[in-house]
Amino acid sequence: MTHLLQPGHGPVDGDHYLAADPGLVHWGHLPNTTAEPVLTIGSGETVTVDTISHEGILGDQGRDPAAFFAATAGIPATGLLHDTVELAGSTRDHDPGVHGPHVVTGPVAIRGARPGDVLEVEVLRLRRRAPYGVISNRHGKGALPGEYPQPSTGSPVGTAAPTVSLVATVGPDGLGRLPVGDGRHLAFPLRPFLGIMGVAPATEAAVHSVPPGPHGGNLDVRHLGTGARLFLPVQVPGALFYAGDPHFSQGDGEVALTAFEAPLRATLRLTLHTDPATRALAARLGAPFAETKTEHLVLGLDPDLDEAMRRAVRDALTLLADRYGVPGPVGLAYLSAAADFHVSQVVDGVKGIHGRLPKADLAHLGIR
Numbered sequence: 001m002t003h004l005l006q007p008g009h010g011p012v013d014g015d016h017y018l019a020a021d022p023g024l025v026h027w028g029h030l031p032n033t034t035a036e037p038v039l040t041i042g043s044g045e046t047v048t049v050d051t052i053s054h055e056g057i058l059g060d061q062g063r064d065p066a067a068f069f070a071a072t073a074g075i076p077a078t079g080l081l082h083d084t085v086e087l088a089g090s091t092r093d094h095d096p097g098v099h100g101p102h103v104v105t106g107p108v109a110i111r112g113a114r115p116g117d118v119l120e121v122e123v124l125r126l127r128r129r130a131p132y133g134v135i136s137n138r139h140g141k142g143a144l145p146g147e148y149p150q151p152s153t154g155s156p157v158g159t160a161a162p163t164v165s166l167v168a169t170v171g172p173d174g175l176g177r178l179p180v181g182d183g184r185h186l187a188f189p190l191r192p193f194l195g196i197m198g199v200a201p202a203t204e205a206a207v208h209s210v211p212p213g214p215h216g217g218n219l220d221v222r223h224l225g226t227g228a229r230l231f232l233p234v235q236v237p238g239a240l241f242y243a244g245d246p247h248f249s250q251g252d253g254e255v256a257l258t259a260f261e262a263p264l265r266a267t268l269r270l271t272l273h274t275d276p277a278t279r280a281l282a283a284r285l286g287a288p289f290a291e292t293k294t295e296h297l298v299l300g301l302d303p304d305l306d307e308a309m310r311r312a313v314r315d316a317l318t319l320l321a322d323r324y325g326v327p328g329p330v331g332l333a334y335l336s337a338a339a340d341f342h343v344s345q346v347v348d349g350v351k352g353i354h355g356r357l358p359k360a361d362l363a364h365l366g367i368r
Contacts, residue, residue, distance in 0.1 A: 001218040002272040005129040005265050007050055007083045013125050013267040014048035016041055020105045022087035025052065026242065028099025030217055031200045037109035040238070043272035046124060048265060050083065051194065051246040054101040055134035055261040057088040060163050064088060073132065073167035074186075081130060081263060093272070100209030102218065104196055107243030110243045113239040113272050118282045119147065119199055121230045121241065122269040126192040131170045133248050133262025138163040143255035143346050168248075168260050173312045176249055176260055188249065193225040194266055195245030209244075211350040212301055216288050220259075220345040221354050222250045223292060233282040240268060254345040281322050285315045294360070300353040305346065312341055312353040317355070323328060324365045334361075 007019040014040060024038050041047060056065045065088050069075035077085075087103065089346055110119060138151050149164045171177045175187040198216030201207055212219045216232045224230055232241075243266060250259030273279070282289075290297040298319055300312025316335055320326040326334065344352030 104244030107240035109238035200240035
């Protein structure tokens, strides 16, 4: 199989290159304040990061990607990434009852970063490392627990299949292709992004990889693709940035449990903001914030979806007041008239809402 970006081979677009070394990646837990950086860079420098998808290497999938991909999609061992195979075959402990599924690369320390600063992560380029990936519905999770996964053929009524993992591919037209099972396939556009981008939380305790939080982490916001800029409040010296959970595409909600999970080579610019205005805005917001070329993005995170919505609206009001001097009552009216709030995901324990504020509506006000 062609079109594989094996570790250490192929184009590297950044000032630095960070492989997903199976001996160094974090699997199931995120870096915390005790983590040792695997790379240290200066503010404004770029780094090309290889990421590994967890799909196809987990214990309930056999922890044998060669067998899994051969059985589910006829992909030969020569079509697999070496780092993925090596991690799955290693002695690394991975207990799904204790660990999250995700593999994250890093952490990267930024010289001079201190708590209260804001780390800007600009996504410059995302290259596919393989032409396939996996979409899973497993363990009674997702938006329809108890209904999906559906019972296996011949199973007693009410018995759910523990895992349904479907292999999707990238077609010659550049679209995602998902087999229907009768010779037809669904085709859909690709929107690559990293589901996990974050900084180390200020704790020595283990940080599970699934729930997102003020540190970022498993945000699963599909708009954070090429050209997006994510702003993360630094919590420990050096920031200790990491990335993982690569996606080829995801619909808002991520309702099955995973989306089109597949490995990416990401080139990112990491810029440290130490100015009082940016530090103050980040301190007033309840979550990381982001922007694209055309929109401001605010995030609401909470186990309760209604509260996540309230948090996203509050952060939108804070951004409008802080950046543009818009009073709260006027800001709320504007949000109701012109802004969109979407469900990012409902499957990570801590649910996510992202609000989208068009920059064109606000440009004439001027940034304060």
